Amino acid sequence: MFKNFKIHFSLILLCIVIGGCKDTANTTSVLVTNTKELTQAIKDCVAGDEIVLKNGVWNNVQIDFYGEGTEQKPIILRAETAGKVSIEGESFINLGGSYLEVRDLYFKNGHTPTKTLIRFKINDEKIANHCKFINNAIVEFTQPDRDDTDHWIELWGRHNSVSNNYISGKSNFGPTVMVMLKGNQHIKNYHQIVNNHFGPRPRKGGPHGETMQIGDSGTSMTPSHTNVANNLFERCNGEVEIISSKSNNNVFENNVFFESEGSLVLRHGNYATINRNIFIGNDNSPFIGGIRVINTGHWITNNYFYKLKGETFRAPLAVMNGIPKSPLNRYNQVTDAVIAHNTFIKTETPFHFSVGSNVSQSAVLPKSEIRSARPLRTTVANNFMYKVSTSDLIKAYDTIDGVNFKNNVVAIENQKVKLPEGFLQSKVSVVKKGNFLYVPTETDRNIFNGFDFETIDKDLFGNSRDENSTVVGAIVGNVKEETFLFNKKEYGANWFDADGEKTIGKSITINTSKELRDQLVKANSGDTLLLASKAYEISDELKINKDVVITTKDKLQPATLNFSSKATAFRMQPKGYLRLRNVILKGTTIQNTFTTLNNNMSQAYSLWLDNVEISNFKSVLEVSKGSFADTVSVKNSKISNVEKGFQLNKETNDKGDYNSAFVIIENSDFQNIEATILDYYRGGYDESTIGGHLTFANNTVSNSGTKEPDNILIKNRGIVNLTLSDNTFKNNPVNTIAVLWGEKGQRPVNNTISNSGEIKTVQNLKLKLMY
């Protein structure tokens, strides 16, 4: 008793010292300076207490935060100054109990040694309820090995909240935020995931790169009631699903999806509400999607789609075909969906129906994989479209016979066009009101009154529809000039600047090999190393772990880099973005030109070559399993006298992974490459990624493939997107130049072939089933 009293007395003193208490009458605050004190403070804490982490770097924080707060008196764990406490190294926090709050922390320069960073459960007996993770930042807290799986935030229990956080840069396997539902303690959770800024999540090059997942295929029958609202998803490019909803009754409201390569996907589970969300594609990429619908009873209303050009799985509005009597982990039929009062601006083909229909692939897929069950009892009504393709409003991959299209209005001012049934032409004009925001100047009086449509009682901006009940689309009433669609500053932690400092790269002149090596270490990301027009002798490998340009000042007289290093000329490391221009690279045939680390390739690298000559190397690029290049780009370059070309072929476990998102080779010349000039592999029947992207155009390839055992020049097995055009293949003693995948629309265009085998096309590729 006495001991406890003593502790509390000192806490009150500390409280006064640090001045962090809002209500000193009720709150006891303890400042802790190391994990031992922190652990003790947690042990001692009672409702109303506040545990304050002293500003600074906290390494290897591994704690179970257990406590029983109350609604009026939560127990708070926070930074002395918001953002000034960084949690680094091998750290994690588990929460258990009631009414706990973790706030104001900065997680960086580390990763969790367990499977979770923030877990709302200590163990099955100590589960968190009514707890909050608030106003924190988690940046690149990613596993050294991208193949290692974790969740940064794992929600268990009920009524927990993840709000006002900035979260970005997860490169490894596993959803960033995961809601767990197995066990009655975790269902009907009503978790709040709100006001967060989900910053960029890089392309993962394989499945399990969701930014958020709610449940799994085993919880498709489970009521979740998770509320995902007012979040900004900015360039969340991990995989095809930005959010994967896999449980029932989830609500997605008022979120902004900004240039994110993927979709909000109703993957399993039913009766989701998707209301008042904004999808901005900005025409930037065909991989930026909108909403993908599977299963029963979803309501998709008042959403705003701007400049989206994705197709099929990444369509603005993709409604899938299901598998008849689908297994639990595959695709149920879409039934009883309502898609109403959405607005599509400058989005060519808003609606894709029966997406995933694959009856044509019956030869290579088992019956239990054939998606032939078309959408049923689905209503598409009162949607508004502006600057869409009137001839291509709906793309259908199967018969549309279960969908009720009613009073969808297309704004077309000056011409009469023929529209599909259920679509009406309107002369209403549309004006730009702000960035991304276009609104009609008057209302259309045609409206369909579907079952329960009176529940669609607000518009995109939260304005009541009561007095404007005859307005189609997502926006009712007049919108003021300079209205903005959303304000980036309103999301995430209040102390964190997501845009950071914009530094302008400087140029550094390089005269000697030693300077090159030293300056590569010293340079900041964005800098340019300027070589003289002469030769440099380089005996050590050059490490690339930042964004750097290496070029010759006088690009007409490129510098020559003569490498005698053992294993490789350049060693690509995580976040190494090498931009090589106007240089000549020469080896001694014993080393590769570019090689990744053997492991711990925790984040992606990229390689851009422009006007580069490469000769006398083993392989041009050799990579390790788990390494991932976002882009490998070769332009206006010449590669000759090497054993192998680009070897992106180490993800061979056939689980949908691959070693590079984009490979672009243009206007280049390949001579005397003994084996394949490119080996780019993706295996496994997976649909959750871009699936790789290869452009090989306007190149010349000659005298290559001479020692290739498989008698093939370019290996691209399983790569989904491919352009092979305007190349010349001359005197390459192989049977096959490349094998194209017909079902994905691949075909050779305008290639000139002499004495070089042939370009083959197979319609369906038989891949390994992953589930």
Added chain:
Amino acid sequence: MFKNFKIHFSLILLCIVIGGCKDTANTTSVLVTNTKELTQAIKDCVAGDEIVLKNGVWNNVQIDFYGEGTEQKPIILRAETAGKVSIEGESFINLGGSYLEVRDLYFKNGHTPTKTLIRFKINDEKIANHCKFINNAIVEFTQPDRDDTDHWIELWGRHNSVSNNYISGKSNFGPTVMVMLKGNQHIKNYHQIVNNHFGPRPRKGGPHGETMQIGDSGTSMTPSHTNVANNLFERCNGEVEIISSKSNNNVFENNVFFESEGSLVLRHGNYATINRNIFIGNDNSPFIGGIRVINTGHWITNNYFYKLKGETFRAPLAVMNGIPKSPLNRYNQVTDAVIAHNTFIKTETPFHFSVGSNVSQSAVLPKSEIRSARPLRTTVANNFMYKVSTSDLIKAYDTIDGVNFKNNVVAIENQKVKLPEGFLQSKVSVVKKGNFLYVPTETDRNIFNGFDFETIDKDLFGNSRDENSTVVGAIVGNVKEETFLFNKKEYGANWFDADGEKTIGKSITINTSKELRDQLVKANSGDTLLLASKAYEISDELKINKDVVITTKDKLQPATLNFSSKATAFRMQPKGYLRLRNVILKGTTIQNTFTTLNNNMSQAYSLWLDNVEISNFKSVLEVSKGSFADTVSVKNSKISNVEKGFQLNKETNDKGDYNSAFVIIENSDFQNIEATILDYYRGGYDESTIGGHLTFANNTVSNSGTKEPDNILIKNRGIVNLTLSDNTFKNNPVNTIAVLWGEKGQRPVNNTISNSGEIKTVQNLKLKLMY
């Protein structure tokens, strides 16, 4: 206007005449005498109106009852006097609109010409909401052809009510009451199915004989919220599922299942509540079940199980194994179920776990049919047992590793026994308080407090658990002497006497063949026709359409009936229950002894033979497809010189149907049967019925099978229950006597075989998959 005024004026007059209005100020009542007037009255009706059917027989009533009542002013369609209006012939009523009531009607002597008798929808635009079907009786309103499918009551829309009805005698294909859920208009329906008396539904001899079904395999993700409460299910023997719940959030509360061969089955869908129900088996039959659990999140609490001896699918509490990643229409794994505070009295093995585990049948079933996923995260706690088998409390068909057994109490007064983990022995004594009702005399203080267990706040009788929160089992507190468990009179229509008049059969002496024929027509069910010890020459077939005994007065000197009728001696008709005793039947080899109608065998028949001699016929029994014998019983009889024996082999479409529920042949003698002595067939991999029951014991079979093309004496393919014991087979020139099904526990016992082939056993029978 004037016309309308006139009509309403006359209605008010009628209203005074018939005196049926409760509140003449608000109610306009119109008495109608034929369907034309009825149709007009419906057309004219407004909120608050009452349409009264004049007492009498109404034939071929086929109406759409559309109207818009209000909560305060419903539109009522009713009998002049409750029960005195009978709807007969080809009739149906469709309801559409709001706040309609149909009450006090007696549906009998007919069937619906459509697929429904009472449908809560006129068409997809005119759906019933807030409508009631109340205080009616539907008796044997069954299709002439049992293979024709219909639903007697089909619920659509929302907030409809089926209450206080008596419903019995559906013999044909299709659930008696069906709740339809496809379409957003029908989900979250909160229908009330309450206070009904579901009288006997005969064994169907094939699937689709449920008394109630809520949704189908396509609605396992759909929230239904149907409330099934305070109903009596009496001898509902249609199939293995009395109630088949196939949607989410249904509530089953306070129902009594009395000697019903089947279970309350949570077939598809999740989160059902089964609370305060009573299951009474009375040891009557091994086919009387309790509750069968599949899927996720069910709560099974406060139920009372009395004298149940069913096993596997029909166990008192059957928790099934699921199919991993099950297809939509098969078996999901059981997870997160709570089975707490139930009471089991004189029920040997209360718990059956991993029911349906069929890994052993991998050879004959596809992988997608193998139920290997064991129950997970399931809690079995605070249950109370009395007079159960302590050595056999749980029957497990697979490892039990996902179930948490806690504080289940077994009352054992005078001995110390070893119980499984999670079961406790208690010395509390148990006393009988009334019919079926046994209660402990004191409370046990051991209780497990599971997650959310505080919601189990009432007991079986609705008493609060607040002050008795340490009591296990379904009953808290003291129960008064002579308390009754339930009162049959409280269920069903207030005007209908479910037990009817009990008539005592009379005996009629028969001297001539003409008298036999005439008296068979005149006799009432239950009567006995007494023959003299002499010969009767009979040239016309005898029609059996009632429950009748035919016997010889002096059973030591049996009468002989010499048949010269063309097709058959006896013609079995629906509800023909023939009990033949002490007679000799002789044919002229051109006719069968017993033959059903070729069609319209709308209801079951039965045949009991005791001390009967049959000779010189074609077949002993020939049946038609769709005909169904509840029982064919042959005892102490002699059958000789016939072409074929009992031919119950017309259900060959392999959909689980069969021609007789029970075939019992004992102490009888078969001689010179040229083909099979019995052909009893059931095809298709179906688990929804008893599966047929054959007892063949203590018989002698000789010189038979001489002309059997398949060289087999007894065909019993697909019959699930079989006893073959203590028979003598002598000089039958066949290869095979019978083929037994090992997997169902069949084995020959103590048969004597000489010169007669052999009895074979196959372990697994390869049957046609039905889905």
